[in-house]
Structures are given as structure tokens and as C-alpha cells.
Amino acid sequence: xxxxxxxxxxxxxxxxxxxxxxxxxxxxxxxxxxxxxxxxxxxxxxxxxxxxxxxxxxxxxxxxxxxxxxxxxxxxxxxxxxxxxxxxxxxxxxxxxxxxxxxxxxxxxxxxxxxxxxxxxxxxxxxxxxxxxxxxxxxxxxxxxxxxxxxxxxxxxxxxxxxxxxxxxxxxxxxxxxxxxxxxxxxxxxxxxxxxxxxxxxxxxxxxxxxxxxxxxxxxxxxxxxxxxxxxxxxxxxxxxxxxxxxxxxxxxxxxxxxxxxxxxxxxxxxxxxxxxxxxxxxxxxxxxxxxxxxxxxxxxxxxxxxxxxxxxxxxxxxxxxxxxxxxxxxxxxxxxxxxxxxxxxxxxxxxxxxxxxxxxxxxxxxxxxxxxxxxxxxx
Numbered sequence: 001x002x003x004x005x006x007x008x009x010x011x012x013x014x015x016x017x018x019x020x021x022x023x024x025x026x027x028x029x030x031x032x033x034x035x036x037x038x039x040x041x042x043x044x045x046x047x048x049x050x051x052x053x054x055x056x057x058x059x060x061x062x063x064x065x066x067x068x069x070x071x072x073x074x075x076x077x078x079x080x081x082x083x084x085x086x087x088x089x090x091x092x093x094x095x096x097x098x099x100x101x102x103x104x105x106x107x108x109x110x111x112x113x114x115x116x117x118x119x120x121x122x123x124x125x126x127x128x129x130x131x132x133x134x135x136x137x138x139x140x141x142x143x144x145x146x147x148x149x150x151x152x153x154x155x156x157x158x159x160x161x162x163x164x165x166x167x168x169x170x171x172x173x174x175x176x177x178x179x180x181x182x183x184x185x186x187x188x189x190x191x192x193x194x195x196x197x198x199x200x201x202x203x204x205x206x207x208x209x210x211x212x213x214x215x216x217x218x219x220x221x222x223x224x225x226x227x228x229x230x231x232x233x234x235x236x237x238x239x240x241x242x243x244x245x246x247x248x249x250x251x252x253x254x255x256x257x258x259x260x261x262x263x264x265x266x267x268x269x270x271x272x273x274x275x276x277x278x279x280x281x282x283x284x285x286x287x288x289x290x291x292x293x294x295x296x297x298x299x300x301x302x303x304x305x306x307x308x309x310x311x312x313x314x315x316x317x318x319x320x321x322x323x324x325x326x327x328x329x330x331x332x333x334x335x336x337x338x339x340x341x342x343x344x345x346x347x348x349x350x351x352x353x354x355x356x357x358x359x360x361x362x363x364x365x366x367x368x369x370x371x372x373x374x375x376x377x378x379x380x
Contacts, residue, residue, distance in 0.1 A: 011132035085203040085351055087124040087154055087195060087290045091147070091188040093211035094129045098175040101270045103212055103245055110171050110277035115166045119334065120285060121158040126150035126191070127166055130184040131177035137217030140183045141230075147187020154195065182218035182225050185209055185256070189232035189240070196236055202349040204292040205238055208284060212245035214252060222252040229260035231261070231312070234332050237261075237343060237352060241284045246270045262287070263355045295348045296373055307348050311372040312340045314357060318366040325357050325369075 038136045092111075114120060125224030127150055131137060134146030142148065152169050155162035188207045196205040207229070215225060232238035240260025242253040244267045253265035266280040298305055315322040328339035331352070342348035353361065353369070361369050 023323050047140040083172075083289055083293050084284070086122070087203055087205045088206045088288070089125070089126045089150065089188050089192050089195070089205070090129070090153075090210055091128045091130060091184050091210070093179060093181075093184070093213070094132060094173055094175050094208055095177050095179045095211075095213060095216075096175050097179075097213050097247055098245075100346065101246065101273075103270075103273065104175050105278060106273035107210070107245070110274045110281065112167050113274075113278050114281045115157060119282070119284070122289070123157050123285060124154050125152075125157055125162075125166060126154040126195075127152040127169060128184075128188065128191075129169075129173050131180055131217075132173065135180075135183060136186060137178055137180040137183065140180060140186075140218030142186045142190045145183050145187050145190075147183045147221070148194070149187075150191065178216045179211065179213050180216035180217035181209075181211060182220070184211075185225055185240070186228045189228045189238060192238045193232055193236045196329075198236065198297075202294060202343065204288060204350070206288050207232065207238060207240045208243060208281075209240065209256065210243045210245070211253075212247040214249045222249075222255050225252070226255045226259040229256050233259065233261040237331060237350075239288060241266070241288075243280055243284075244268070245277075256378070261334075261355055263359060270373065282292070287358060290362065291353040293351055293371075295342070295351060298369060305373050307342065307345070309373065310351075312351070312353075312357075313340075313370040313372060314360055315368050315370060316360065317364055318368055322370065325353075328354065 053293050090111075092107070094104070098107070115125070128135060128147060129151060130147055132151070134149065136146070138306070139145040139147075152162075152165050155165070157163055185207070188209065192207050194206045196203065199205075213218070215222075219225065229238075229240040232240060238260070239262055240256060241262050242257040242260070244250060244253040244263040245364035246269050248265075248267070250265065250267060253267070257263060257265045266283070268276040268280060295307070296305055296310075310327075312325040312327070313322040314325050326337070326339045328334060328341050329345075331342050331354075333339065333341070334356070337358055338360060339354040340357060341352055343350040343352065351371070361367050
């Protein structure tokens with residue numbers, strides 16, 4: 001049985017809407033104007049059912065401003081959605097127990113199908129097995145415990161040669177050994193953190209931990225192990241997804257997922273293992289891509305978007321007017337009520353959804369996120 005983080009996939013309706021109200025607080029305008037008829041006076045606010053640059057409908061986050069006058073830099077516009085690249089460090093348990101119930105072959109075949117799926121071409125993937133070579137119970141803690149070294153380096157799934165390298169490496173391995181989960185996860189987070197730090201452009205780096213058992217080597221305390229995922233998420237926004245095959249400890253895997261910002265683990269039983277694991281990987285791809293996106297940029301030369309006038313709107317089942325999602329200070333401020341935050345509030349390049357909001361946005365196939373953009377400032 002497969003337990004997923006979310007039941008559907010997020011449809012990124014990131015129509016970043018710039019409307020004509022340039023004064024006042026964006027949040028208060030949103031509260032007062034959503035769903036209301038407001039011609040906005042001279043400020044140019046869109047009425048319910050009216051058209052903003054040919055975009056009709058009821059979404060009017062900024063409305064009018066009571067005749068304070070329009071500003072050409074705030075003219076209605078729709079910016080195309082831009083997701084950020086997603087890079088995955090996949091770390092796979094090949095301990096001896098993976099030989100039972102055909103788990104290893106099912107896992108290998110599921111990953112082969114995932115690597116060659118055309119829908120995954122936009123992903124970058126690096127691959128590591130454990131216990132294997134320098135990644136074993138003989139070297140448990142970072143930095144440099146061996147588990148941070150991918151056996152297939154990061155590369156694009158759009159590259160047939162990289163796809164084949166991933167498949168060939170998987171085919172060259174066979175189960176054996178114990179279960180040094182601490183070494184595997186700490187090394188994976190170390191790699192992900194270093195990779196994201198060295199990235200030239202904004203991107204989301206995630207860790208996928210796949211295992212079928214409880215830790216038997218290194219520190220086996222689940223609080224210690226999940227602490228590495230927590231450090232990666234809280235300090236660098238690294239998401240850790242925990243995938244448990246039959247034999248894994250559900251409580252420990254959920255603890256790792258929660259610490260890593262992904263709410264709960266994925267669990268695959270011995271029935272239909274290959275298809276269930278493949279579906280889990282596809283779900284992870286959707287969540288990783290759909291809940292992280294680039295800070296919108298103006299299409300007009302000499303203009304920039306004020307990051308303090310950005311509002312994220314969650315539309316359950318794509319129903320207007322939607323609900324304003326609160327902005328929070330960062331990953332550690334995400335709570336059960338959800339929210340969103342910037343990678344860098346002073347110079348934002350990426351917008352992240354908190355786990356609870358990500359879940360809500362994925363609740364149904366028609367749920368979606370929209371980003372409303374405030375005034376554009378003229379850059380001298």
C-alpha cells in the first residue's frame with residue numbers, strides 16, 4: 001500500500017497578476033477586494049467579471065484605490081509561471097534484506113522506468129547506494145563519510161547517456177550488508193547542501209532516501225538520524241523524502257520526512273511493489289517541482305517587482321476568489337496553518353510553499369496556486 005504526501009498534483013496557475021492599485025497594504029486590499037465589484041476609481045482596479053488585459057474573471061486582489069491615479073508601471077499584466085530546476089540526490093539501501101520478496105528487482109525496475117519517463121526529463125539526478133564501497137558502517141558521520149559521493153554524478157534525465165549510466169549502475173549492484181542509515185542520510189544531505197550552495201542559479205535540491213529496514217549500524221537513534229534532515233531543511237531548504245519498502249519502520253520514516261519538510265513518508269508493500277514505487281517517485285517529482293518556483297520577473301525593461309507586494313493565493317478546486325496564504329519568515333516558521341517564504345528576503349530568487357500549503361495545493365487535481373504581484377518600481 002502506498003501512502004502519499006498528497007492525493008493529487010498541483011496545477012501551477014501562477015498567473016502573476018499585476019493590477020492597478022499602487023498604494024496601501026497589499027494584504028488589506030486583498031481582504032477587502034476579493035470577489036467584490038470595484039471599479040477602482042482612477043486606480044484601474046478590475047471589476048468582478050471584468051477583463052484585465054484580456055484576462056477575464058473574478059480574481060481582483062488589488063482592486064481600485066479610490067481614485068489615487070494610475071501608474072503605467074502598475075498596468076495590468078500577466079507573467080508566465082517559472083518553476084526552478086529540481087535536482088535529486090537518490091540514496092538507495094542495498095542491504096541484505098533487499099533480496100527478499102523480489103524487492104531489489106522491483107526497485108531496480110521501478111527506477112529504470114522513472115529514469116526513462118519522458119515526464120522526468122526536466123529533472124537532474126545523482127545516485128548513491130549503501131552500504132557500498134566507502135559508504136558503510138565504517139564511516140558514519142559527516143563531513144566526508146563517503147556517502148556524500150554519488151556513484152553516478154548529477155546529470156539531466158534529458159540526456160540519454162546519463163539515463164543509461166543510472167540504469168547500468170543500478171544493474172551492477174546486488175543486495176548485501178547491514179543498514180547504516182545515519183551514514184547514508186547524513187552524506188546525502190551533505191551532498192545536497194554543497195550542491196545547492198554551488199549552484200549558479202536558483203534551484204531546489206532534494207534528497208530521496210529509500211530503505212526497507214531499521215538502522216543497524218552507526219547511530220541508530222531516530223532523533224539523531226532525522227536531525228540531519230532537519231538541519232538540511234531548516235538551514236538550506238533541502239527537502240528530504242523518505243520512501244519505505246516492506247520492512248521499514250513507518251514511525252522512523254515519517255519522522256525523517258517531517259524533519260525534512262515533506263510531512264510524511266511513502267510506504268510500499270510487497271504487492272505490486274514496482275508500480276507503487278514508480279508512482280511514489282512520480283508523486284515526489286510533482287511535489288518537488290510544484291511547490292517551489294522562481295520569483296517572478298518583470299517583462300518590461302527597467303522595472304522590478306517589489307518583493308514586499310507579492311501575495312500567494314491558494315484556490316481549492318480552482319474556485320475564485322481563493323484564499324490568501326500568509327507569508328512567514330522562513331522554513332522554521334512554517335506551521336500547521338501553512339504559509340510561504342523566500343529563499344532570501346532581502347534579494348529573493350525562489351518562493352517556497354510550506355508543507356501544509358503544499359499539501360493543500362495538491363489536495364485535488366484542480367487545486368492551484370496563483371501569485372499576485374504588487375507595484376513595479378522603476379529602476380534608475
